[in-house]
Amino acid sequence: MIGPHVTDQIPAYALDCLDEEEAFQVETHLTVCAVCRAELAAYKATADQLGCVAPQVEPPSRLKASILRRVAEPQAGRAAAPRQKIGAPEFWVRLYRWTMNTGPIWVGVSVLLLIALTASNVVLYQQIQSQKQSSEFHLVALKGTTNAPNASGIMVISQEGLAGTVIVDGLPPLKMAQQYQLWLMKDGKRVSGGLFYVGQNGYGILAVQSPGSLLNFSSFGITIEPVGGSPGPTGEKVLGGNL
Amino acid sequence: MNIVSDDAALMSQVAQAHSAALSELYDRYGRMVFSLAFRITGSNETAEEVTQDVFVQVWRFAERYDPQQGKLTTWLSSVTRNRAIDILRQQNVRPEGHADSMDDDLFSLKDPASDVAVEPSVELRLQQQQVRRALEQLPEEQRQALALAYFMGMTQQEIAEKLNMPLGTVKTRIRLGMIKLKDLLG
DSSP states (O other): OOOSOOTTTHHHHHTTOSOHHHHHHHHHHHTTOHHHHHHHHHHHHHHHGGGGGSOOOOOOTHHHHHHHHHHHSGGGSTTTOOTTTTTOOHHHHHHHHHHHHHOHHHHHHHHHHHHHHHHHHHHHHHHHHHHHTTOSSEEEEEEEOTTSTTOEEEEEEOTTSSOEEEEEESOOOOOTTEEEEEEEEETTEEEEEEEEOOOTTSOEEEEOOOSSOGGGOSEEEEEEEETTOOSSOOSOEEEEEEO | OOOOSOHHHHHHHHHTTOHHHHHHHHHHHHHHHHHHHHHHHOOHHHHHHHHHHHHHHHHHHGGGOOGGGOOHHHHHHHHHHHHHHHHHHHTTOOGGGGOOOTTSOSSOOSOOOTTSOOOSOHHHHHHHHHHHHHHHTSOHHHHHHHHHHHHHOOOHHHHHHHHTSOHHHHHHHHHHHHHHHHHHHO
């Protein structure tokens, strides 16, 4: 069920000036409402034009040269630039800066926390695998990739495969121009299963859209795509699992 | 190499790792990016960092730019604003902490002063004129609310507290202002 449209809040959401609770409500609605997503895209295009009329300030003359020098460095290329600098998931960037700023003692604490989180994910995965054998539902554990190592998720599929729900946790909130997209895969072919956002805490839910029974697919994945989705996966894969 | 004037073609060359194309891109839009970064962060140093990060990100992900999704200037503005606000949050700085008097020219509605170099991109100049004309048609209080949200990254609640007015009033001003702008800018 879609629920009431969030038309009144979309202009403010496009400006990113809703409070956290309102923003999450809008994001949850957007995962199931194409009408509001289209409305958001239009307001986002409006909001993004405001940047061109900021009071003009001449940049320092050295700035251009420093940019060109930086892209000329081998690690600034498209192969293996430092992920902490550009394009890295927001959580990974924050963790890197936090550990660098708070001293070596916290590096050890961070490592221990990561080990504990990874271990808990493994335990959860094993529990899900054992549940799969006895439940009337089909359960697919979604594991975080190297792009989102602390993310986890589960897909719950009805007995006949005609309905499914994805629940994710630990995914980094995305920039305004991006959304998470679910893919249903079989024999190398990928079909979109729907789009969604996550809240500031990384938690999100998606009612899966499928052209047929979800049991016809062999695996599932979630990638980062532009708002409105893509015909095929173009962005980083963050979660994946096999039926 | 022959640098073409069309933004989409220029980005295509950037995607093929032509540094001269990135240089041309900076010449066209570097000041716009830096100005927006400075307006948000209030710091020359941070604005430089943001501008560097934006153009390096353009260099790395140029192939993701889709002209069908919108103008290059709006894409650059979005990336710049997101990056600037991200950096401020990482530094635990609230954008409004550097805000000058509320009498500031929040949006640059006046034509550029004669001592400021004319924008090299005709498309950008036209877009600026169009956006200025649209903003001029908004009541001052709506422009103020939009500027605080866009440049200062403030929530509606924060704007209401700063301006000492009811939250409902701020919500209405932002909603009506954005509706009007969307109609005017298409």
